[in-house]
Amino acid sequence: MSVTDTEAAGTAPGTAVGTAPEALTPRLRLVLVLLLSTQFMLAVDFAILNVALPVIGKDLGFSIAHLTWIATSFALCAAGFTLLFGRVADLFGRRRLFLWGLVVLGAASLVGGLAQNPAMLITARVLQGLATAAVTPAALSLMTTSFPEGPLRQKALGLNGALMSSGFTTGAVLGGVLTDLLSWRWAFFINVPVALTVLIIAPRVIKESRPDERPELDLPGAVSVTLGLLAVVFGLTRAGQNGWGSATALLSLVAGALLLAVFYAVERKVSAPLVPLSVLGKRSVAWGNLAGLIAFLTETSLVFPLTLYLQDVLGFSPLTAGLSFGVLGLGTVTGGFTAARVIGRIGTKRTLIVGGILQTVFTAALLGLGQDRSSMWLMLVASFIGGVGNMLVIVSFMVTATSGLADHEQGLATGLATMTQQVGITMGTPIMSAVATAAMVGTGASAMLGGLKAAIAVNAAIVLLGLLTSAVFLRGDRSAAR
CATH class of the missing domain: 4.10.860 (DNA Excision Repair, Uvrb; Chain A)
Structure with a gap:
């Protein structure tokens, strides 16, 4: 089979997708590697500075009150502009936005690594957030249009979900390693060679896709x-x-x-x-994105109570606590790699429901955590299997929310999916923090554990809500929910 423009970067709007290729061609494989590498790098960026915040504050003179803006400025732009840039990708060219976003990301990372004061660093984080808002939906829409609906798209989205989730864990570990061994500045510098490599190769293998007539924005x-x-x-x-x-x-x-x-x-x-109501009215888009919102909100925010449990209740060091989350990361990677196979066997909706059941049951199992270190086995097993379930939901959500739409709407669909992801990640920790704080009565490890269990119970209840809404309102299909 020869590699066509459709295989490399999607068909032009209005053109038929054609028969889905049965196997990855060498060029498609390179396209996938480039897009996955970029998505992994962006996921790493979300968490890579968390461990380094105290060191950055001392080096650049951030006050404690303003230190949170290093993360907040990034999250604001990454979540706030994704829908807009997802539509811009449809209107003006997905590859064009993808490449320009990488240029901004590389330049912003260089500026951040060279920052000499808080204003310079915050400016770099704002630009990194804007670049993420542009590159993420553009890369995802290039992926969905490169691989027509079917097994290859499911496999690509499964790999994407696995690498994104492992990127969050990798970012936390990598940030600590770079800060300890080199400098926090390398948490920025590391993006530059990756962005340059993708910028050099991508124009040669990824074809542009844009509408024949540019509609009014x-x-x-x-x-x-x-x-x-x-x-x-x-x-x-x-x-x-x-x-x-x-x-x-x-x-x-x-x-x-x-x-x-x-x-x-x-x-x-x-x-x-900007968002046709006919698209929002599709069950696959509306209920699929709700399932995704809940999946991202719950699993990422579960790290908050478990971090406090490991350090403040069991007395582990921050390094040990961080390494413990590698088990959760391994679970999400396992789920991402197996999701396409599961979807091929039982369909998208059933996969989403199975994943939701696993995540609900094993999140609820964490309510059995105690005040001694013998509970570690329960935490590790539950976080691993819950991570597998969560990734089954996320991949099913991505397949569902981008299926049944024309190619010229893929940027919009992936922009909505990306916005769902960013908002879910942003919402989760504040909700869990508020629940845990409100439920703590008294002081000491026992009071702390009570508050954390309240947050875990709410987390499990939210997962169950997502499971029930998906079971009731999503339509089943052997390949995708429409």
Whole structure:
């Protein structure tokens, strides 16, 4: 089989996808490696600086109050602009946005590594967040259009999910290693050669895809949804830091909700909406994204109570606690590598439900954790199997939310999926933190454990809610839920 433009980068809008290739050609394999490498690098960026924050604060003169902006500035842009850039990729070219995003990411990483003051570092993090918001949906839409619906797309999305999840774990470990052995600046510098390598190879193997006629960009919709998402993410991060009673958090969340309501009203009236309501009305898009939101919210936020449990209840060192999460990372990688095979056997919806059941049961099993170190075996087993289940849900969500749509809507679909991912990651920890804090009565390890178990119970309940909504509202199919 010869490698066509469709295989390399997707068909032009309106063209038939054709018969899905049965095996990866050498060129398709290279395309997949480039896209997966980029997604892995972006996932690493989410967590790589967490361990290094105290050192960065001392080196550059950050106050304790302002240190959180190193993470917040990145999260705001990464979550707030993904939907806009996902649509821009459809309108102006996916490869073009992918490559320009990599240019910005490489330059921002260089600036961050050379930063001499807080303003310079925050500027670099803002640019990294914007680059992530551009590159992630562009790369994902290039992936979904490179591999037509079927086994190869499921395999590609499974690998993507596995590498993204392992990237979060790798970022935490790598950040600590680089900071201890070299300098926190290498947490930025490490992106530069990766970005340069992809920029050199990608134009040779990934073909551009863009509409024959460039439609008008829905500017009112773009402004309202971007500002709305920024307000929601800002409100969530403030709630996690200052509590849910914080006036700033509440005002931001209310403003975000109003702006998103304005966005919905705009989309109903404009002739060329940023997000056509016909797309949002598809069960696969609406309920698939809800399942994804819950999957990302719950598993990433579970790290918060387990970190406190390992260090404040069991008394382990931060390094030991961090290494313990390698088991969770191994579970998500296992789930990612097996998801395509499971979907091929039982269908997307059933895979999502099986994954949801595993995640619910083994998250609830963590309620059996005690105050002595003999509970470690339970934590390790439950986090591994729960991680497998979570990744089955995430891959099924990605397949579901990007299926049944024309190629010219893939940037929008992947932008929505990416936004779901970013918002879920941002929402989880503030919610778990608030629940744990409210449930702690008294002081000491026993009170701490009680609060953490309350957060774990809420986490399991949210997973169960996602499982039930998917079971009721998603349609089943042997290959994808439509």
